Amino acid sequence: MGTDRVVAGRYRLGSRLGRGGMGTVWAATDELLHREVAVKELHLADGEQSLERALREARGLARIRHPNVVVVHDVVEEDGRPWIVMELVDGRSLAEVLREDGPLPPREAARVGAAVAGALLAAHQHGIQHRDVKPANVLLDRTTGRVVLTDFGIARVPGSTTVSETGAFVGSPEYTAPERMEGKAAGPESDLWSLGALLCAAVDGHSPFRGESIGEIVHAVAFADIRPPEAVGPLLPVVQGLLERDPARRMAAADVQTVLVAYAETGAEPPTPPTVPAVPKARADGGERPPRRAGRRRRLLAGLGATVLIAAVAGGTAALVVLRGSGSEDRGHATTAPPTSTAPPTTTALPTTTAPPTTTASPSPTVPAPSALPAGFRTVTDEHGWSVALPDGWVRQEVPPRVYYWSADHAFRFGERVQPPGKGTAYDVMHGQDVAARGAKGPYRGYRDGVVTRTTQNGEEAALWEFTYDGFADGGGPRRTFDLCWVQGGVMYDIWLSGPLDRTEKTRSDFDTARLTFTP
Known part of the structure; x- marks a missing residue:
């Protein structure tokens, strides 16, 4: 149902786009700037304390400026509640795409996964953990294909007490890292586990940890053998690198982005090094897991670079290798002073x-x-x-x-x-x-x-x-x-x-x- 309610004197609410435990998202019109936006009405349980926390978190998210992170335009207060004003992405969530169109081909899943990895890397550099990476929170613009990570509603932001720290577990169990499931301290690596589950869902239609009950899901995440679906195909090395129960052994976001972008753009499959072990089963007796062999990531990335370059030249295509990092835009290196002007020439x-x-x-x-x-x-x-x-x-x-x-x-x-x-x-x-x-x-x-x-x-x-x-x-x-x-x-x-x-x-x-x- 639509509404003509105006929030903060400028945002006229339209249709409801979605509703979850943390808030309701509305399509709206910014009557001051004459643009379409999305406005999230937060649901608060403990009044003023929740309001202060939500405002801190929203302001923290506004610091993340990345093409694959939803843009926060404004944070306003209305009726004692915070409302977060964001860009309106004209498209569907990955969950809707999977439900309506079926699983993605591996190369398209790699493109989506690479974008999410880049978004997480940007968030982590600001000390922000998303903590709810799942298909429903990944939007695909219907016109440009742009991938946008959204809904940082339960994110961990520096200087802010999160919902889970108040004693309640929030999130999506099928996409939740085992350390969070077990109540242990969880760092940015927990988002990367979620990305691994999301990649599986993108090519198979659902998380590899899906179960009939929360007990089955917890067992699958924390104890059972992890068996990525056959549909992951060439993405298996990345999925295995992400679905490591030991957070210290998970593949880094920058490495994930490097490998996935290269595969998405060239079709040259990431090599599977002979030293990549199967994802281990958790030891009930507390014994140590086999140590990761040194150099695995280096060999994977180095092998990828050689494979992609050869495949690109031999295949007659120049749309090639992307090994993540970038730009000496307008400056010299350490031995040379930057130019006096960075403006484009007339x-x-x-x-x-x-x-x-x-x-x-x-x-x-x-x-x-x-x-x-x-x-x-x-x-x-x-x-x-x-x-x-x-x-x-x-x-x-x-x-x-x-x-x-x-x-x-x-x-x-x-x-x-x-x-x-x-x-x-x-x-x-x-x-x-x-x-x-x-x-x-x-x-x-x-x-x-x-x-x-x-x-x-x-x-x-x-x-x-x-x-x-x-x-x-x-x-x-x-x-x-x-x-x-x-x-x-x-x-x-x-x-x-x-x-x-x-x-x-x-x-x-x-x-x-x-x-x-x-x-x-």
């Missing part, structure tokens, strides 16, 4: 002698032939001798020691820089940049969600840095950047690509193509 500022990118007649053997490139791309040979595949129409600009290529609308920018190797590895350099960016005087306004990942490029050790910041000083909004750094032939190469935060998937895809096709 048309008149571009050198009049600079010609648009040209297609090479005879691309290097390591670069896919033009017919193998994604539609709308062509191979560009820069005047400095290197080549790369970029979308048609991108225009060159040189700001020594950097070379940029801009999209026609100046929304996207590819950058390249060559310099002598510095001290330490490529990872050391990127890690140093990440640390510097987090400082009060870092080169990026609003720097956040920075992650540096070890990977390889052309057989050499490399580092990938991914981050978000508030964008150029003269406007344009937040940006997402992907940056790869490696040393080859005694030279340090650095390539990066950035774009608007709300177009992260295109930025990532274009960067992946550039990474695969870049030839020094």
Whole structure:
């Protein structure tokens, strides 16, 4: 039933979108800004204390700015209760998709899982645990396919007492980690167990811990042998890495995102290392489980990188390897000061002698032939001798020691820089940049969600840095950047690509193509 009630003098409630134990969500219109929003009316049990806690939690969630986390616009009080105003996602929950359309193919499940892993990583970096990751809380935008993690209603937020800490268990047992089920202290790793169960549900239709009673579910989660469904197929190494009963042995969110993105975008299956053990049964006698063999994650990720690169080239596709991390957007490395301006150039500022990118007649053997490139791309040979595949129409600009290529609308920018190797590895350099960016005087306004990942490029050790910041000083909004750094032939190469935060998937895809096709 619809309603014409107005909350806080500006949010006119419409139809009810859903109702749960923690609150009711309404579609609404923000009459001040003339936009559609979702408004969550929280159900409180103990009055003023619950109100204060809910407000702290909502404000904490508003700090998370990530493309796969629901955006919190406002927190208001009405009739002594808090109402959380969020973005309205036009789509269905994963639970609805599974119920109405059936299970997802493994590659689509990987895409969804990678997005959720990225959202959890961003939340955990702010000290926030979701604690209710399940298909009903994952939304899929019907137009763009964007994946959004929502409903942080029982999240653990720094400085706030959570519902479970008052003595009540809340959550969805089929997706609840065993340490939480047993009442033990639970950290961010408990969200990753839930992600493992969600991946199983995405390809099989339901959690592997489904039971007829709460007792059966508890037994399945805490004691029984864990048998992922056959439908997980190529996702089995990731599922096994997540459904580890020992939280310390679970796969990290950044690793999960790396593997799932690569598989989703290329179809190259994550390898199953011979050292990956079956998920162990809990020992009733308190004995120790077999120790995890060292290097498992490194071998999985390294094997993935080699497999995907080979598969991408051999299969004639340039939509390739994404090994998570990113962006040397507008700065040099530790040995070089950042440029004096980060604003995009105007048309008149571009050198009049600079010609648009040209297609090479005879691309290097390591670069896919033009017919193998994604539609709308062509191979560009820069005047400095290197080549790369970029979308048609991108225009060159040189700001020594950097070379940029801009999209026609100046929304996207590819950058390249060559310099002598510095001290330490490529990872050391990127890690140093990440640390510097987090400082009060870092080169990026609003720097956040920075992650540096070890990977390889052309057989050499490399580092990938991914981050978000508030964008150029003269406007344009937040940006997402992907940056790869490696040393080859005694030279340090650095390539990066950035774009608007709300177009992260295109930025990532274009960067992946550039990474695969870049030839020094």
